Amino acid sequence: MTHVDARLAVLRARLREWGEQLRPLALEIDRDPEAIRHHFDLPAVRHLATMGIPAAYGHEPEKIDGHRFYGDSALERAVVMEELACADVGTLVASPGPLLAGVAVGLFADEAQKKWFYGRMLSEPLWTCFALTEPDGGSDAAALRSTLTRTADGALLSGEKRYVGNASRAQLGVVFARSGPGPLGISAVLVDTTDPGFRAAPLDMIGLRGARISSIAMDGVAVPEEHFLGRHLPATRRGVWAFVQTFNLLRPGVAAISVGIARAALDYVADHRGTLRAAERERLDDLVRRVDAARLLVHHAAAAVDARGTDGHLASAAKLRTARLAEDATLAACSFFGPGARLDHPLLDKLARDARAMEFLEGTANMQRLTLFQGLLGGKIDRAAPPLAVR
Secondary structure, three states: OOOHHHHHHHHHHHHHHHHHHHHHHHHHHHHHHHHHHHHHOOOOHHHHHOOOOHHOOOOOOOEOOEOOOOOOOOOHHHHHHHHHHHHHHHHHHHHOOOOHHHHHHHOOOHHHHHHHHHHHHHHHHOEEEEOEEOOOOOOOOOOOOOOOEEEEEEEEEEEEEEEEEHHHHHEEEEEEEEOOOOOEEEEEEEOOOOOOOEEEOOOOOOOOHHOOOOHHHEEEEEEEEEOOOOOOHHHHOOHHHHHHHHHHHHHHHHHHHHHHHHHOOOOOOOHOOOOOOOHHHHHHHHHHHHHHHHHHHHHHHHHHHHEEEOOOHHHHHHHHHHHHHHHHHHHHHHHHOOOHHHOOOOHHHHHHHHHHHOOOOOHHHHHHHHHHHHHHHOOOOOOOOOOOOOO
């Protein structure tokens, strides 16, 4: 069973063509993530720069075999993420675009906020960031320490964030902070990173260097009232609810990135090893079957959250399994080339480093297990169903 119809198959085929232009950039972007600025003209980078912006706000992507693709569904994003991650995950995560922040804006911004955000994104390639995680509390909402102190015309934003993708080069951001006590006292605001008091710096990373994962310090950043996201919604549909729904919708795409990394490693083996012995062929074929099974799980999870955004448990299962798969596949790929594989094959070394980073991107395995457990308690998981064929 597959959820990819003829329309998405057209997109997938074109993405594979575009991916051929990304693959040669892999080691360049790994050495210098800012080198992406020289490649804004590539079709894949252009697509990512506006992916997720609705047609109603002036987005008119180029047609692909008669179809326009807006990136407005989790399933479509999963197809994009897998194919471009297979080409080069570093270039994928280095590219400008709305991504997490854009999904949050689409979910709970008001009309004026959407026009402001999408208008900025369509005017030129811009990076965005989604700032939730903090140095001491991670993404635990109860431990959130960043604050929004009310003023006559808005609030002053202060605090620290850490492990935020692309923050050091982002022009726009969605930042979560505490404006009051309890779970309903968490707010999300739109921030222009050029405003006084906002500082971000890249962290030293071993893997996924293209993402420019950063730390943020905010000291009295002025946030006007009109930049409080969800101000037109009840308190129960802002803050915690907002970032949970955002992660639910993006998680299948993150899982798809892991599938793409695993595919890239196995493709490398197929392309660079000569004749395989029978045992080696069997081992490679087994890994390929795991990749195919994982893709089905990712697409099933994406279809589930597209149908109902609160159903994030399958996406957690997909993220949990595919992160492990990416690491297994990249390390196994190295074993096909002997003890010095990571020295002799720098692209394999990069893939192994990138794969390890997927465990931490958008929630570790233990966090995904908690979401699965909550889905079980809520009766969303059929206990009589056969186990998913992914290990």
